Amino acid sequence: MNRRAFLAALSAAALARGANAAFASVAPPRKKVVIVGGGLAGLSCAYELRKYNFDVVLLEGQGRAGGRVQTLREGLYQGLSAETGATRIPDTHELTLSYVREFGLTLEPFRSGDFADVVHLRGKNYVGGHNPEPDWPLQLTAEERRLGRKGLAQRYMAGPLQSLVKGDENSLNVPKAILEQDNATLGDYLKKQGLSPDAIELLTVGGDTTVSAGLLFLVELNEQISRQYFHIAGGNDLLPAALANQLGGAVRYGCKAVSIGQDDGGAWVVIENAEGHETVRGDLLVTTLPFSVSRNLFSDARIPEDKQRAIRELKYFAVDKIFLQMRSQFWKKNGQSGFANTDLLSERFWSLGPEHADQRGLLLSYVIGNKAAKLDQMDMQSRIKQTLADAESVFPGADEHFEGARTKSWGQDPWQLGAFPAFAPGQLSSIPLNARREGRIFFAGEHTSRYNGWMQGAIESAHRVVKEIRA
Ligand SMILES: Cc1cc2nc3c(=O)[nH]c(=O)nc-3n(C[C@H](O)[C@H](O)[C@H](O)COP(=O)(O)OP(=O)(O)OC[C@H]3O[C@@H](n4cnc5c(N)ncnc54)[C@H](O)[C@@H]3O)c2cc1C
Structure with a gap:
């Protein structure tokens, strides 16, 4: 009912029944x-x-x-919890x-753990992000080798974000500069920039390159390369x-x-x-x-x-999370943060748990996209076994410290059938x-x-x- 109709109804009712009673009786349902x-x-x-x-x-x-x-607590050591x-x-x-x-x-x-500390490639750990750049086991051009992983990201993935106009950060629409990248896959976009296949792999270790290139830039914009994260x-x-x-x-x-x-x-x-x-x-x-x-x-x-x-x-991404509970956070004692990107089936590891290395913690294998779809074809025990083997390659000692696992597959959850859109x-x-x-x-x-x-x-x-x- 618009305002005029409401007022008309109000005065008609007021005439019929007396003004005081009318107000209550004609209040819109x-x-x-x-x-x-x-x-x-x-x-x-x-x-x-x-x-x-x-x-x-x-x-x-x-x-x-x-x-x-969804937070899992049961089946984990007291005080530990797992966000599926x-x-x-x-x-x-x-x-x-x-x-x-x-x-x-x-x-x-x-x-x-976004730009993970350890990059595990071809069976070996490399620590990127500071000089000198690791000797990546990849066929890179001299320039790609010189730029390294962060340099490649800065040069080749910053473009559309740099051309955003003021106000785009707060607009509820996907900015034009990002929509312009919605006509190609991420892989094709990077290829068009002149990157070699191995440089694309280095840049996207653990990532699905078949999604819209625009999606990657939107994800970056939405995080606005946040300075801090909370839980x-x-x-x-x-x-x-x-x-x-x-x-x-x-x-x-x-x-x-x-x-x-x-x-x-x-x-x-x-x-x-x-x-x-x-x-x-x-x-x-x-x-x-x-x-x-x-x-x-x-x-x-x-x-x-x-x-x-x-x-x-x-389309939606399949996502698997496999939480490995460890008797202590032994990786910290070995100088590892517990965050890694890998070329294994467990494409990404995160470390979760209290501050002290001696206390129990979780190594989370967080798998998104094609590799998660592959994991989904395995039975649960095989998934855990595979994840533990991958963890042992990246964090030696995982086998010995392993106590138990909790898992979640979003692709197989009948209420979701996927984790989030893979535009x-x-x-x-x-x-x-x-x-x-x-x-x-x-x-x-x-x-x-x-x-x-x-x-x-x-x-x-x-x-x-x-x-x-x-x-
Ligand atoms: C693996 C993963 C990691 C994530 N990481 C982050 C993160 O770090 N930070 C962050 O902010 N966000 C993160 N997100 C995203 C965030 O969780 C979602 O964007 C948000 O929770 C979605 O809320 P929603 O209400 O849109 O959908 P949903 O949470 O999916 O709600 C839909 C509801 O509908 C119900 N439902 C389904 N079918 C039916 C039916 N037929 N009848 C009745 N009910 C039905 C479902 O049970 C569900 O409760 C992550 C998501 C996933 C899966």
Whole structure:
């Protein structure tokens, strides 16, 4: 109801019943918004809509809130925990940080492993990043050898970021200079810059070069080469737990959406739960489900073909995380940080745990993309065995210190079918389409945000949808 219609209704009712009684009786009915998916996007959307007096119900398929924010504690030594999904918060991610403050959570520093200290190539460890540059076992040109790994990154990967115009850092759209790189794969982009195949390998050890070149620059921009990273003391899952706690009974767990639709009077979702099937109707509906698990949901939803295609075709990275619990952080005593990029199946290692080397810690093997898809074909014991063998090559002593493992495969998680979007060339440009409202159905979730692959993206998308709904 617009303002004029509202005032007309108000005075008509006032005449009929007396002004004092009228105000209460004609206050516009609370709009009911059905939200599907209880990850950070869904939780944030429900929490913010409630601030504006909307009637919300949030339907989550699993028995827990948080989605891709999940902290494992069981099965690990007391005090150790493992983030299977979101791990670090860059100091530039104001939306995530403001929720951390709002819910009184405590931050602790997180040491990042982006430009890993050890590069393990052809069976040997090399330590890069300071002079003299290692004698890489690769066929590099004299100039590539002189530049080294960091120099190559500075020369060949900084271009589109340097041509950003002021304000791009804060814009919610993917900047033009980055979109211009959305027509080629990362591998082709680097080849076009004149880099040799081995220099491309050195630069991208452990990385998938078949994604859109623009994606890499967007990831860099979104981190804004952050100076510092944080982790929530006690576990990142305390953030979705705090939001869910605020929402109380408005969150319904164990409700799997099997179909979403709309008509002229409202929007609905058919859910499957312990009691069978049920249709939950609202005036409006927000879906925050990753497109990977949304492919068959919208046959009754009047969704135009371009959007259906985007939902069908958005690719997601397979990701495996394998946490090896070690009796002590022996690598520190050997002068190793525990962070490494490798040409092995375990393409990336991170070190997690308390400060002191004598205390127990975790070596995390973090595998993204094609190699994760390969790991997914192995049974769990073989994955752990392979990871331990890889850890032993990079951090001698791993075998002897190993106590047990916890694992997570996002590609095999039926609620996710992937970790985050692996935008292929052309797909990065479709973020606004992913985010576009279709009648009474609104789209949130990290895949609809420039900050995709981050908690910030989930929260930003929720704030956007709340604005759209209020408007
Ligand atoms: C391996 C990995 C590492 C990451 N690292 C970081 C990091 O370091 N820092 C950072 O900020 N972010 C990181 N992220 C990204 C961050 O976790 C996500 O961007 C964010 O949590 C996504 O929230 P969302 O609400 O959009 O989606 P999700 O969290 O996926 O929420 C979707 C919800 O929908 C539910 N669902 C699925 N299907 C159905 C259905 N049919 N019916 C009902 N419910 C359903 C799911 O159970 C889930 O709860 C990482 C993610 C992964 C996977």
